Amino acid sequence: MNxxxxxxxxxxxxxxxxxxxxRLVAYLSANTRDVASAEDALSxxxxxxxxxxxxxGVPQNPEAWLLTAARHSFxxxxxxxxxxxxxxxxxxxxxxxxxxMTLSAEFPDERLKLLFVCAHPAIDPAMHTPxxxxxxxGLDAARIAHAFLVSPxxxxxxxxxxxxxxxxxxIQFEVPQERELPQRLDAVLEAIYAAFGxxxxxxxxxxxxxxxxxxxxxxxxxVLLELMPREAEVRGLLALMLHCEARRRARRGPDGRYIxxxxxxxxxxxxxxxxxxxxxxxxxxxxxxxGRFQLEAAIQSVHAERARSxxxxxxxxxxxxxxxxxxxxxxxxxxxYAAAVAEANGPEVGLAVLDGIAPDDVSAYQPYWAVRAHLLxxxxxxxxxxxxxxxxxxxxxxxxxxxxxxxRRG
Amino acid sequence: xxxxxxxxHSPEEFDMRKNDYSDPHLGAWRAYYKALVEVxxxxxxxxxxxxxxxxTVRLREGKRRVxxxxxxxxxxxxxxxxILELPSIDAALEWAARCPGxxxxxxxxxxxxxxxxxxxxxx
Numbered sequence: 001m002n003x004x005x006x007x008x009x010x011x012x013x014x015x016x017x018x019x020x021x022x023r024l025v026a027y028l029s030a031n032t033r034d035v036a037s038a039e040d041a042l043s044x045x046x047x048x049x050x051x052x053x054x055x056x057g058v059p060q061n062p063e064a065w066l067l068t069a070a071r072h073s074f075x076x077x078x079x080x081x082x083x084x085x086x087x088x089x090x091x092x093x094x095x096x097x098x099x100x101m102t103l104s105a106e107f108p109d110e111r112l113k114l115l116f117v118c119a120h121p122a123i124d125p126a127m128h129t130p131x132x133x134x135x136x137x138g139l140d141a142a143r144i145a146h147a148f149l150v151s152p153x154x155x156x157x158x159x160x161x162x163x164x165x166x167x168x169x170x171i172q173f174e175v176p177q178e179r180e181l182p183q184r185l186d187a188v189l190e191a192i193y194a195a196f197g198x199x200x201x202x203x204x205x206x207x208x209x210x211x212x213x214x215x216x217x218x219x220x221x222x223v224l225l226e227l228m229p230r231e232a233e234v235r236g237l238l239a240l241m242l243h244c245e246a247r248r249r250a251r252r253g254p255d256g257r258y259i260x261x262x263x264x265x266x267x268x269x270x271x272x273x274x275x276x277x278x279x280x281x282x283x284x285x286x287x288x289x290x291g292r293f294q295l296e297a298a299i300q301s302v303h304a305e306r307a308r309s310x311x312x313x314x315x316x317x318x319x320x321x322x323x324x325x326x327x328x329x330x331x332x333x334x335x336x337y338a339a340a341v342a343e344a345n346g347p348e349v350g351l352a353v354l355d356g357i358a359p360d361d362v363s364a365y366q367p368y369w370a371v372r373a374h375l376l377x378x379x380x381x382x383x384x385x386x387x388x389x390x391x392x393x394x395x396x397x398x399x400x401x402x403x404x405x406x407x408r409r410g
Numbered sequence: 411x412x413x414x415x416x417x418x419h420s421p422e423e424f425d426m427r428k429n430d431y432s433d434p435h436l437g438a439w440r441a442y443y444k445a446l447v448e449v450x451x452x453x454x455x456x457x458x459x460x461x462x463x464x465x466t467v468r469l470r471e472g473k474r475r476v477x478x479x480x481x482x483x484x485x486x487x488x489x490x491x492x493i494l495e496l497p498s499i500d501a502a503l504e505w506a507a508r509c510p511g512x513x514x515x516x517x518x519x520x521x522x523x524x525x526x527x528x529x530x531x532x533x
Contacts, residue, residue, distance in 0.1 A: 390445070402441075
């Protein structure tokens with residue numbers, strides 16, 4: 001192992017951990033449902049790798065090495081627990097499997113089951129995304145806590161509670177039956193989308209909080225696609241995320257200034273990402289089952305078209321929004337629809353759509369106020385516009401968005 | 411449930427108070443207060459004068475000790491507080507993240523002690 005220094009070894013361990021974390025946790029916990037112990041075992045294995053590999057060299061099959069080390073640690077742990085709890089079935093399961101393990105470095109990919117477990121209806125929906133980020137990607141509780149705006153201690157406790165429920169609550173590691181698949185898959189897609197964290201891609205109405213998780217979300221989207229290549233909505237979600245990701249650079253000026261979608265320099269958008277998104281969207285259309293994420297991706301696809309044609313086809317955007325409203329009439333959809341209708345048919349039409357939303361629903365929904373302010377301003381209703389701008393500014397979190405809205409307010 | 415948002419300023423942010431009315435940071439504060447009131451979560455708030463105007467008093471072994479300035483010698487100092495009526499700590503953290511003070515200084519969120527405990531002090 002000459003020529004490989006400690007730093008390289010660490011980088012290799014990081015890469016293997018990143019690529020294999022979810023597979024190893026899923027495999028170790030699939031039979032026992034004990035996710036927490038599987039994670040502990042894997043982190044013990046990673047610590048062993050950090051001390052052993054720089055000294056002895058990187059093993060031929062790093063993933064198999066980690067699995068073997070993690071299994072030993074896992075069995076020790078379960079044995080230890082057995083003193084106080086009857087875990088005999090667990091041990092039997094482990095023993096049955098250990099024979100085949102020594103014969104082959106290949107082991108089944110149970111990540112799909114793990115994803116469905118994380119987004120199981122018996123688990124608090126607010127914990128679906130944090131669970132996925134931790135068990136499939138290996139993110140630590142503190143980082144997840146920052147993104148979800150809760151204290152690290154609280155996030156840690158919530159994760160522990162959710163994992164206990166998985167272990168003791170009879171939640172099965174299985175891919176749902178055909179009959180319940182659409183609904184269960186929807187929960188998985190929602191959870192991944194929540195990690196991506198774009199609420200609305202225009203008018204300084206973006207919630208920046210989960211922004212740093214967007215790469216992780218795309219990674220999860222790719223994993224899911226690898227596991228379920230025939231599901232149209234899986235491709236729809238990935239296409240949506242890639243379209244938005246393609247614009248990342250264009251969303252900020254060189255000085256950190258916020259730039260809304262319509263004012264972005266489309267030459268700065270990433271063409272490879274747009275093309276990849278378009279490919280997934282076309283593939284999804286071939287599968288013949290439309291859905292929420294495909295429609296949202298289609299809206300983004302119309303926007304992306306501006307990079308080629310130089311203009312935005314607003315009637316097409318409106319059309320996709322109308323379909324989207326039928327299956328997913330969320331506040332975000334209705335607000336986006338209002339903005340699109342305003343571009344296609346005039347600000348007063350957009351404003352009428354906004355007026356149709358119950359005031360109580362939007363009193364603290366920032367994108368609504370950003371769009372409303374913009375439309376009132378275009379209609380020359382200066383003082384009403386100023387009030388709406390104030391609300392949008394007061395509800396915004398991102399300082400760049402606040403600054404942008406303050407300038408627009410005048 | 412009531413929560414206090416304790417606002418901590420750096421010296422730079424205290425200095426910003428002297429700025430013109432058109433200062434964007436002050437504009438963000440105005441909009442924030444307005445939103446708190448209009449959304450209906452606002453209970454009360456107050457701002458404190460700059461830390462240099464503070465005087466700290468201690469009684470130790472029967473002797474008075476008086477010190478110029480604030481109690482703790484740290485860079486970020488208490489600058490004010492906002493009391494909000496909210497259903498949960500999660501909602502309180504959300505409002506703290508929106509607070510313009512969070513992007514320069516810091517905002518600490520603390521639940522107000524229950525009234526039963528307060529009665530223990532006030533009789």
